[in-house]
Amino acid sequence: MTREEYLKTKYYECYDEYIAKYKEFYANPSIARIEPFKIADGLYYVGDRKVCIHLIDTGDGLILIDSGYIGAAHLLVDSIWRAGFDPKNVLWIIHTHGHYDHFGASDEFRRMYGTKLAISKVDAESVRLKPHRAHVNKDSFPYAKIPAFDYEIEDGEIFKLGNVEIRCILTPGHTDGVLSLFFNVTDNGNTYLAGLFGGAGVRALTLPYIWYNESFTDCPQQMLNSIEKIWNEPVMVHLGNHPYNNRTIEKREKQLKEGGNPFISPDSWHIFLGDLKEKVEKIIKDNKELEKKFTE
Numbered sequence: 479m480t481r482e483e484y485l486k487t488k489y490y491e492c493y494d495e496y497i498a499k500y501k502e503f504y505a506n507p508s509i510a511r512i513e514p515f516k517i518a519d520g521l522y523y524v525g526d527r528k529v530c531i532h533l534i535d536t537g538d539g540l541i542l543i544d545s546g547y548i549g550a551a552h553l554l555v556d557s558i559w560r561a562g563f564d565p566k567n568v569l570w571i572i573h574t575h576g577h578y579d580h581f582g583a584s585d586e587f588r589r590m591y592g593t594k595l596a597i598s599k600v601d602a603e604s605v606r607l608k609p610h611r612a613h614v615n616k617d618s619f620p621y622a623k624i625p626a627f628d629y630e631i632e633d634g635e636i637f638k639l640g641n642v643e644i645r646c647i648l649t650p651g652h653t654d655g656v657l658s659l660f661f662n663v664t665d666n667g668n669t670y671l672a673g674l675f676g677g678a679g680v681r682a683l684t685l686p687y688i689w690y691n692e693s694f695t696d697c698p699q700q701m702l703n704s705i706e707k708i709w710n711e712p713v714m715v716h717l718g719n720h721p722y723n724n725r726t727i728e729k730r731e732k733q734l735k736e737g738g739n740p741f742i743s744p745d746s747w748h749i750f751l752g753d754l755k756e757k758v759e760k761i762i763k764d765n766k767e768l769e770k771k772f773t774e
């Protein structure tokens with residue numbers, strides 16, 4: 479079997495399965511709705527069960543981290559209102575990476591509220607050059623398109639607004655230009671470092687995906703380097719990119735039942751990064767096996 483045949487059969491088959499899994503959500507995004515909630519002072523969860531969206535109140539305007547699927551844009555607007563804010567005060571959306579499930583609602587949001595859109599310079603260039611990398615028009619959401627970004631963030635840049643400084647660290651792997659974000663929050667008078675690893679899906683590291691996306695073939699190794707790069711960040715408030723990263727939904731349910739703040743945890747960051755590292759190492763092995771099939 480050639481690479482192309484393999485992609486056509488094995489890869490697209492699993493892609494169809496993947497899309498089928500999402501069909502119900504695409505038809506009715508409100509099945510993924512959850513009530514927005516406060517994580518710490520000035521930090522709110524306004525995402526759904528599929529994609530994390532965080533709102534930061536900087537004291538001088540609001541920032542969103544990601545915007546979710548275009549089909550769920552109405553849920554986002556509703557969640558911002560229900561969290562006690564006016565969407566027109568969202569000045570920026572910072573995107574963790576250039577995939578349509580993270581920027582899907584951004585263009586619509588900007589049209590309605592004049593919000594500006596930011597992403598890493600690397601991912602802005604990557605999706606401009608090869609739009610198929612953003613997975614636009616690859617599923618049942620034909621309306622998703624890549625927005626023109628207003629601002630491109632460099633590695634290590636500090637994004638300042640009001641009383642908030644967000645440290646933006648380039649952590650490639652899932653895409654070439656994943657941004658991981660770090661900023662201080664307070665809760666009950668204590669200051670904590672909040673941290674978000676901006677792209678943790680490991681399917682993007684598998685060889686067929688790499689071929690299809692024309693990604694760098696060493697992106698699994700890049701992900702390992704990225705994990706090492708941010709391993710020592712003393713994160714106490716671990717935020718997810720998708721809810722499964724930091725067990726967002728479980729933590730919220732625990733909080734509703736038992737009170738307290740399960741989002742403040744000295745362990746969550748390293749449990750997540752440790753698990754991720756194991757998964758990536760396994761993929762590196764699997765990729766080597768598969769590569770052999772096509773080179774022998």
Ligand SMILES: [Zn+2]
Pocket residue numbers: 575577652677679
């Ligand atoms: Zn992604």
